[in-house]
Amino acid sequence: MIRTLDDLDCEGVAVGVRIDINSPLSETGLADDARLRAHVETLSELLERGARVAILAHQGRPGDDDFSTLAAHADRLDELLSFPVDYCDATFSAAARERVAGLDGGEAVLLENTRFYAEEYMEFDPERAADTHLVEGLVPALDVYVNDAFAAAHRSQPSLVGFPQRLPGYAGRVMERELDVLATIEETPQPRVYLLGGAKVGDSIGVARSVLERGLADTVLTAGLVGNVCLLASGAELGTASAEFVYDQGYWDEIDRAGELLDAHDELRVPVDVAIERDGERHEIPVAELPQETETPAMDVGSETVAAYSEVLADAGTVILNGPAGVFEEETFAHGTRELYSTASEADHSIVGGGDTAAAIRRLGIDGFSHVSTGGGASLALLAGDSLPAVEALDE
Numbered sequence: 001m002i003r004t005l006d007d008l009d010c011e012g013v014a015v016g017v018r019i020d021i022n023s024p025l026s027e028t029g030l031a032d033d034a035r036l037r038a039h040v041e042t043l044s045e046l047l048e049r050g051a052r053v054a055i056l057a058h059q060g061r062p063g064d065d066d067f068s069t070l071a072a073h074a075d076r077l078d079e080l081l082s083f084p085v086d087y088c089d090a091t092f093s094a095a096a097r098e099r100v101a102g103l104d105g106g107e108a109v110l111l112e113n114t115r116f117y118a119e120e121y122m123e124f125d126p127e128r129a130a131d132t133h134l135v136e137g138l139v140p141a142l143d144v145y146v147n148d149a150f151a152a153a154h155r156s157q158p159s160l161v162g163f164p165q166r167l168p169g170y171a172g173r174v175m176e177r178e179l180d181v182l183a184t185i186e187e188t189p190q191p192r193v194y195l196l197g198g199a200k201v202g203d204s205i206g207v208a209r210s211v212l213e214r215g216l217a218d219t220v221l222t223a224g225l226v227g228n229v230c231l232l233a234s235g236a237e238l239g240t241a242s243a244e245f246v247y248d249q250g251y252w253d254e255i256d257r258a259g260e261l262l263d264a265h266d267e268l269r270v271p272v273d274v275a276i277e278r279d280g281e282r283h284e285i286p287v288a289e290l291p292q293e294t295e296t297p298a299m300d301v302g303s304e305t306v307a308a309y310s311e312v313l314a315d316a317g318t319v320i321l322n323g324p325a326g327v328f329e330e331e332t333f334a335h336g337t338r339e340l341y342s343t344a345s346e347a348d349h350s351i352v353g354g355g356d357t358a359a360a361i362r363r364l365g366i367d368g369f370s371h372v373s374t375g376g377g378a379s380l381a382l383l384a385g386d387s388l389p390a391v392e393a394l395d396e
């Protein structure tokens with residue numbers, strides 16, 4: 001059983017809250033604050049109920065351009081919440097403990113990027129994670145631990161799995177809602193249609209296999225780079241440019257896995273036409289007529305595919321979307337994503353997973369979905385039937 005904020009007495013209690021505010025950055029700070037907004041409900045509820053809140057979070061990966069301090073994140077949280085949020089440039093040292101000890105009820109401090117410490121970028125089993133400097137250093141300042149970081153719940157890192165070994169653990173509101181929706185897909189209305197696109201080919205084919213083998217999917221529609229790989233697996237001539245793109249990424253195993261799935265499951269569908277760039281313009285070609293030599297790869301599904309897939313989506317009881325249908329960042333190739341997502345948003349039950357997928361619906365201005373997940377890798381793991389280490393660590 002996982003405890004939630006409903007089970008927590010907050011008044012005067014020092015609560016360590018792990019959130020996921022890992023965000024795209026610009027030169028001046030945050031380029032997008034969607035992930036910060038997602039946690040406002042949990043943080044506000046704790047603060048309103050009188051908790052003293054120490055916030056833990058990561059930003060980027062060591063060595064990457066977006067690996068940064070959390071100062072800008074603290075400023076933005078302070079603006080978003082009607083409670084004060086301070087920033088502390090320490091995470092588990094005496095300085096961090098003192099800042100937490102000095103909080104009054106209704107006050108919060110955002111501690112420094114957990115990944116500034118080497119142990120946090122390693123994966124451990126929970127018991128070993130609880131012995132890390134980060135957890136041992138901060139535990140004396142805390143009474144309880146709340147995990148609201150669904151988007152990082154597939155990582156077995158100390159701030160995610162170690163604390164609930166030492167402190168009573170609770171799920172925050174984001175975590176609770178994500179699990180309510182994504183861990184109970186098998187109870188949603190049928191027919192259940194999965195639209196898998198985007199560029200995480202291995203993950204998406206893993207999801208396709210899992211939902212087909214478990215009988216969860218009535219139809220799996222493929223698009224984006226995932227669709228291109230499935231087309232190659234089906235024996236289609238996709239043109240040299242698309243094939244080279246796929247082979248350059250080393251997707252040999254994925255082509256084999258997709259081929260096995262296509263042989264075993266008629267419910268797995270591939271695009272019938274694609275869009276490429278020719279003379280700077282969008283050009284649609286039926287897959288059967290694709291010239292062997294192409295200069296540009298397939299960047300979107302074509303209108304025939306949109307029409308065929310839309311019929312399936314329009315009849316669905318539940319639609320689960322992961323990954324855009326094309327390179328939606330370029331207007332020329334946003335057509336498939338815009339049309340298919342708009343139709344999907346009209347289903348009785350529609351679930352969106354994936355960071356870029358969520359960005360695509362915001363950019364294209366499509367709303368009306370039943371649930372938009374905050375997580376990419378975490379939602380894919382759940383959809384594929386895997387358990388999440390950080391969720392298991394909260395389970396009593």
Ligand SMILES: Nc1ncnc2c1ncn2[C@@H]1O[C@H](COP(=O)(O)OP(=O)(O)O)[C@@H](O)[C@H]1O
Pocket residue numbers: 197198199200201223224225228298299300322323324325326327328329353354355356357358376
């Ligand atoms: N046909 C395609 N060829 C290359 N990239 C594609 C294609 N279709 C979609 N993409 C790219 O896939 C990326 C998003 O995929 P992915 O990371 O799997 O999504 P998510 O973050 O939602 O899981 C986008 O940047 C988009 O440009």
Ligand SMILES: O=C(OP(=O)(O)O)[C@H](O)COP(=O)(O)O
Pocket residue numbers: 020022060061151152155354355374375376377378
């Ligand atoms: O952004 C995240 O994952 P996502 O891109 O799969 O949604 C999480 O913050 C996890 O980050 P990580 O993939 O660097 O461990």
